[in-house]
Amino acid sequence: MSKRQMIIGMHLGNGYGSQPGAWRMAGVDPRSYTSFDAKVRQAKAAERGKFQFLFLPDGPSQVVDVDEEAPNFNLDVMLTLAAVARETSRIGLVATGSTTFNEPYNLARQFKALDLMSHGRAGWNAVTSSGEDVAANYGQRLPSSAKRYGRAHETVQLVQALWGSWGQDAWVHDQTSGRFANREKIAPINLHGDFVASRGPLYIPPSEQGQPVIFHAGGSPNAHELAGRYASAVIGASFTIEDARAQRTAFRNAAERAGRDPDEIKYIPGLMTTIATDRRAALDRRIAMTERLFPQRVNYLQQMLGVRLDSTRLDRPLSREQLAAASPSPRDPRSAHALAIAREGWSLRDVLAHGVIDYHPVIVGPAIEAADHMQAWFEAGAADGFWISPDVYEDGIDAFVDGVVPILQERGLFHRDYEGTTLRDHLGAPAQYGLDPRVSR
Amino acid sequence: MSKRQMIIGMHLGNGYGSQPGAWRMAGVDPRSYTSFDAKVRQAKAAERGKFQFLFLPDGPSQVVDVDEEAPNFNLDVMLTLAAVARETSRIGLVATGSTTFNEPYNLARQFKALDLMSHGRAGWNAVTSSGEDVAANYGQRLPSSAKRYGRAHETVQLVQALWGSWGQDAWVHDQTSGRFANREKIAPINLHGDFVASRGPLYIPPSEQGQPVIFHAGGSPNAHELAGRYASAVIGASFTIEDARAQRTAFRNAAERAGRDPDEIKYIPGLMTTIATDRRAALDRRIAMTERLFPQRVNYLQQMLGVRLDSTRLDRPLSREQLAAASPSPRDPRSAHALAIAREGWSLRDVLAHGVIDYHPVIVGPAIEAADHMQAWFEAGAADGFWISPDVYEDGIDAFVDGVVPILQERGLFHRDYEGTTLRDHLGAPAQYGLDPRVSR
Numbered sequence: 001m002s003k004r005q006m007i008i009g010m011h012l013g014n015g016y017g018s019q020p021g022a023w024r025m026a027g028v029d030p031r032s033y034t035s036f037d038a039k040v041r042q043a044k045a046a047e048r049g050k051f052q053f054l055f056l057p058d059g060p061s062q063v064v065d066v067d068e069e070a071p072n073f074n075l076d077v078m079l080t081l082a083a084v085a086r087e088t089s090r091i092g093l094v095a096t097g098s099t100t101f102n103e104p105y106n107l108a109r110q111f112k113a114l115d116l117m118s119h120g121r122a123g124w125n126a127v128t129s130s131g132e133d134v135a136a137n138y139g140q141r142l143p144s145s146a147k148r149y150g151r152a153h154e155t156v157q158l159v160q161a162l163w164g165s166w167g168q169d170a171w172v173h174d175q176t177s178g179r180f181a182n183r184e185k186i187a188p189i190n191l192h193g194d195f196v197a198s199r200g201p202l203y204i205p206p207s208e209q210g211q212p213v214i215f216h217a218g219g220s221p222n223a224h225e226l227a228g229r230y231a232s233a234v235i236g237a238s239f240t241i242e243d244a245r246a247q248r249t250a251f252r253n254a255a256e257r258a259g260r261d262p263d264e265i266k267y268i269p270g271l272m273t274t275i276a277t278d279r280r281a282a283l284d285r286r287i288a289m290t291e292r293l294f295p296q297r298v299n300y301l302q303q304m305l306g307v308r309l310d311s312t313r314l315d316r317p318l319s320r321e322q323l324a325a326a327s328p329s330p331r332d333p334r335s336a337h338a339l340a341i342a343r344e345g346w347s348l349r350d351v352l353a354h355g356v357i358d359y360h361p362v363i364v365g366p367a368i369e370a371a372d373h374m375q376a377w378f379e380a381g382a383a384d385g386f387w388i389s390p391d392v393y394e395d396g397i398d399a400f401v402d403g404v405v406p407i408l409q410e411r412g413l414f415h416r417d418y419e420g421t422t423l424r425d426h427l428g429a430p431a432q433y434g435l436d437p438r439v440s441r
Numbered sequence: 442m443s444k445r446q447m448i449i450g451m452h453l454g455n456g457y458g459s460q461p462g463a464w465r466m467a468g469v470d471p472r473s474y475t476s477f478d479a480k481v482r483q484a485k486a487a488e489r490g491k492f493q494f495l496f497l498p499d500g501p502s503q504v505v506d507v508d509e510e511a512p513n514f515n516l517d518v519m520l521t522l523a524a525v526a527r528e529t530s531r532i533g534l535v536a537t538g539s540t541t542f543n544e545p546y547n548l549a550r551q552f553k554a555l556d557l558m559s560h561g562r563a564g565w566n567a568v569t570s571s572g573e574d575v576a577a578n579y580g581q582r583l584p585s586s587a588k589r590y591g592r593a594h595e596t597v598q599l600v601q602a603l604w605g606s607w608g609q610d611a612w613v614h615d616q617t618s619g620r621f622a623n624r625e626k627i628a629p630i631n632l633h634g635d636f637v638a639s640r641g642p643l644y645i646p647p648s649e650q651g652q653p654v655i656f657h658a659g660g661s662p663n664a665h666e667l668a669g670r671y672a673s674a675v676i677g678a679s680f681t682i683e684d685a686r687a688q689r690t691a692f693r694n695a696a697e698r699a700g701r702d703p704d705e706i707k708y709i710p711g712l713m714t715t716i717a718t719d720r721r722a723a724l725d726r727r728i729a730m731t732e733r734l735f736p737q738r739v740n741y742l743q744q745m746l747g748v749r750l751d752s753t754r755l756d757r758p759l760s761r762e763q764l765a766a767a768s769p770s771p772r773d774p775r776s777a778h779a780l781a782i783a784r785e786g787w788s789l790r791d792v793l794a795h796g797v798i799d800y801h802p803v804i805v806g807p808a809i810e811a812a813d814h815m816q817a818w819f820e821a822g823a824a825d826g827f828w829i830s831p832d833v834y835e836d837g838i839d840a841f842v843d844g845v846v847p848i849l850q851e852r853g854l855f856h857r858d859y860e861g862t863t864l865r866d867h868l869g870a871p872a873q874y875g876l877d878p879r880v881s882r
Contacts, residue, residue: 023621025613030614034557034646036527066622072782076554082523086477091777103542105578113517116475117524139638173464173471178733179466179508197580203503203512205475292619355668437594 003412006378007233007266007385007427008405009047009053009094010397013072015039017396018389020069020270021289022066025151030393035069036083039060042393046091050417052426053092054121055235055387056080068292080109092423094123099152101129101138107155108162111212112204119195120208121423124159125215125235126150126226132194137348147195149222154193156214156230157435161189163211164434192350203376206315209422210433219247227265228254229439232429233275236269239333239361244269244382254268259438266384266427270360271374274391275367275399282364286353294352301357304335305342314349318342337361360389364436367403374404375413447819448674448707448826448868450494450535451487451838451848453521454513456480458572458640459830461510462730473835477524483834484525487532491858493867494564496656496676496828497521502574517553523656526559533864535564535656541589542579545588546601546635546639551634552653553645560865561649563599566656566676567667569593570704586638589609590663594747595634595653596877598672598708602630606642633787635855650863660688660728668706669695670880673870676828679709680774685710685823693755701819706827707868711801712814715832716840718804727794727805730832735793742798745769746783755790759783776804801830808844815845816854848857 015032016022025032032038043054055122056077064071074080077095085093093114097107107124115122128148131136135142139151190194216227217235227234234251244267252262276282295357298311305326309318316328323343328335338356346354355362363370377383390396407412417426447734456473457463464471473479497518503513515521516863518536526534534555548565569589570576576583584592587688606625625652630641657668658676668675673691685708719725744804744818746767750759759767764784769776779797787795796803803812816825830838849855860866 024616025617028616029469030616033614036558040462064623066627067624067851068619068621068646071619075557076551078520079523079551079554079558081528082520085587086524086527101544102547103579108545110517110520116516116518117477134642138544139633139640174464175469175471178465178509180509180511183506186507199574199577199580203507204516319583340605402702 003226005373006097006383006408007039007052007268008049008414009055009092009268009385009387010051011258011270011387011389012039012042012046012056012393013074015074015393016070017392017394017415019286019292019391021063021287023070023393024393025394027097028392034075038393039074040083040087041079042397043088043091045222045393045401047088049397049405050064050415051091052385053094053423054084055079055125056095057125058096058098059129059131059134061137063133064223072219077092078114081114081122081274082117083346084133085114085295087119090418090421092099092121092123092213092215092426093118094125096127096217098126099126099133099155100143100148101134102155103329104158104196105162105202108159108202109204111159111203112163112207115207115212116204117207120210120424121208122212123215123233123423124212125217126152126156126159126230127217134149137410145222149226151195152226153229156190156226158189158193158196160211160214160230160435162198162200162202165189166203166205166285168303168433171205182395186305198224203363206433207422209424213423213427213429224250224401227251228260229258230436231265232424233268236267236383237360238269238382239337241380241382242379244377245380248382248384259440261331261438265428268385268387269377269383270389271386272358272360272362272389272391273370273396273400273404274362274364275370275396277366279365282354283350283365286355286364286391287349290353291349297357298348299314301338301352304338304357309348315347317345317347326422343400367399368407370400370404371407371411372409375411378413380438445851446856447824447854448493448709448727449490449855450496450533450709450826450828451492452711452830453480453483453487453495453497454515455511455512456512456515456834458833458835460727460730463833464511466730466835469833469835475516476664476815477521478715479526480515480521481524483838484532486838486842488529490846491568491840492857493826494864495522495731496566496662498566499537499539500570502572502578504574512776512800513599516772520877522563523558524554526555526562528786530660531562531859531862532607533562533564533654534559535654535864537568538569539570539656540593540596541584542575542720545596545637546603546641546643547624548596549600549603550645552600553643556648556650556653557645563653563673564656564864565602566658567593567597567652567671568658580750586663590667591848592636592671593667593681595637599630599632599634599637599639599818600684601655601876602632602637602673603641607644608629609651609874612646626838631682647874650865651872654864654868659760663716665695666692668692669701670694670699671877672706673705673796673868674709675726677708677800677824678777679710679823680819682821682823684774686817686821689825690802700881701877705871709826709828710818710824711830712801712811712827713796713801713830714841714845714846715796715801715803715805716808716811716837718807723805723807723843724791724794727796731794732790738793738798739789742779744796745773745779746773746787750776750789751857758786759792760787762839772853807824808840809848811841811845811846812852815849816852837863857882
């Protein structure tokens, strides 16, 4: 019997990396934001590492300070994946597509076309948009959460129904007889919901995996419910094993409530990495990248630890008095880890360089630390895999591929090659075409 | 002084060709509908012929009889052009994007990303959608023409404003100073119309041509007005020199009314081609492709000529009595040409094989006939160029490139190589970034 192995995805964002200062680092082309060559090169590096998928987040708005930081996202996630689809052969291609500000017909068409183009490697991260800044780009106010999730359920259903509207064996294309397709197997869907509607059919035959795989992201009860019905994988965010295990269980339970096998839904929390030969080298790399932000992060760390800190004394460790007075904030799940790092005696600069105020758990150190983290979470039932955000794509992906991947393979935790050609193969997701007949509507 | 030369575009549709039977022809892969390899190969053939642009029409619906015919359009025009952008280097990339069923922010983002990806070769054919079948795919009824054109004007303006919202020199990306962009040159647009609205900005820097070129298609007064304000080129449809000249004049006058130089708008009518060594070989090629449709076309030809025809006698020419009684229908601009062909004594089958009931003028014959047609129209002031719909892409493009293009070049009517690298260069379109300040709103 083959041992259960983990799934690894790679974040592919703005062309530089997941750290704000990535665009300035040595060896990084500062024009990578608009370079599709750069993104294809990065995707190929991940494919060399046998990653199951690329994940391209998207939010049609930008809230960074562009004076000093690059925008967060790709110019356009679908066009980036089109380039990557043509220039890779195995890695899965997953992009966020908002259910709030897109028409189901347009989503269905573009994701299924990508699925054909990539020979069955497309995945749709179907999420609601949040943020008034996004809504404003569409001339709207943000709908309530209930309305956004109501529309999301309908949109996923319509999209899947449109995908199935061209029957799986409808395409005949027999030049001798002149039969192009079997019209009777290509049928309108005629679905009308409270928020969206479409007649169809969508004139796109099945891909090698039938239709794209559904992903979802988030951790709310609404997210559990939506993912439980439709998603094969969840882009997660958990700071502790306990939280990740609880999230994974919540998603699995939701899948079961929807009539599915809980193993059909993979919980994949994030992990940020700065891999170097040793901890000191890794910390220095992080400092070079993000030190500019440390003064404001000191302010935030004060709140996490409940003590006053001095941003002008970054090179000193916390004093005995500060450590004694410190108490992790219950409102920030990262606080206990931050305090534990501080207690190890690192300077304030190094504490911050450990990434204690980042969006996901952070490995700043040698490859084996990342492998140990992943093994511990995986074996504790906290994760079915991880999506990795390297600090800098240009060399950070290679550092992961050349350093962490071989250790995981050696331990039998990660495959040595792709088992199949489609994203469904890579995830072990069951065949599906059109709507899932088990899920009630 | 250099002689004025014509612009040539190539229709790129479903992977097979512009004739319904193209998918069955020898040498055609019957799976080309879903093959991006096929479309890239076809695009490269057009680039070899120095065509100024590819034109990918789109209508998110299909009305063909899929039992025997392939759907008309690409799976997804933007993903097709993304593949072509990566695998060609000069040819312009123009796709239809409906102003009726797309959000301006989504259109702006995807077309400008394509423009970056292709290094300044993108064009947007901004048209209103017509047809209840399209509207139904979006769960809607088709709005009135007035509303559709009202929304189209607003959408083009918003899209162009979003394109200009990232200032032309806002991107600094200076690694030494740490300056990524000049925030003061990246500003919201805050445009609110009666139909669409957007705040912006759009976080995409300029391409090598600044922003995509606007195309329009149609021949109504509404089309003249919209194109006159915004378009650099018009995808036209005219059956006679007289009509084409009138259309060209109408578009030029509309541009002048909008405060532009009329030479800034190019009128580009369509031309369908079946090129072979001689007329007989070309007719036989058309017969092999489309004879299946001739019985129903006989019915239509009857109406065009006002005489009874017998669809069971395709191999006979029209009788003296039929020719004497025939009179071209004033409701169909193709009728006079159809009668002229019939009077040449061709069999009924051959009359139809001349393409007398097609969507554009049709050349069925040797290359020189296409060159003569194009020269006559061009020199009569009826066209600034042509968009060519080859019968079958796989060999029909090569037949045009190897046969017609050298004649046109020899006559000084068509360039021997690209003068520049961008679509704006190819069209001689003036620089523009953001809204055109001359056009009143």
